[in-house]
Amino acid sequence: xxxxxxxxxxxxxxxxxxxIEAAALQYVRKVSGYKKPSALNEAAFDRAVADVAQATxxxxxxxxxxxxxxxxxxxxxxxxxxxxxxxxxx
Numbered sequence: 627x628x629x630x631x632x633x634x635x636x637x638x639x640x641x642x643x644x645x646i647e648a649a650a651l652q653y654v655r656k657v658s659g660y661k662k663p664s665a666l667n668e669a670a671f672d673r674a675v676a677d678v679a680q681a682t683x684x685x686x687x688x689x690x691x692x693x694x695x696x697x698x699x700x701x702x703x704x705x706x707x708x709x710x711x712x713x714x715x716x
Contacts, residue, residue, distance in 0.1 A: 635686055638695035650679035
């Protein structure tokens with residue numbers, strides 16, 4: 627799985643349309659192997675990003691949980707601490 631795709635579900639504040647779009651773009655880039663498609667493939671690439679974003683938004687809207695939402699800033703801080711420990715950076 628592409629490391630740039632992050633969990634979008636059950637956060638406070640909720641994931642935005644921009645978050646969903648960014649994840650869809652990363653997914654389509656990974657699957658297609660294109661960072662930026664050629665002019666010939668651009669329409670198909672853009673359509674795929676829109677379709678994946680729409681499916682992701684529908685999925686997130688339909689999921690249910692009893693767990694309390696995670697704090698996005700706290701999760702980012704934890705990830706930075708793990709990376710600092712892993713790579714020896716302060």
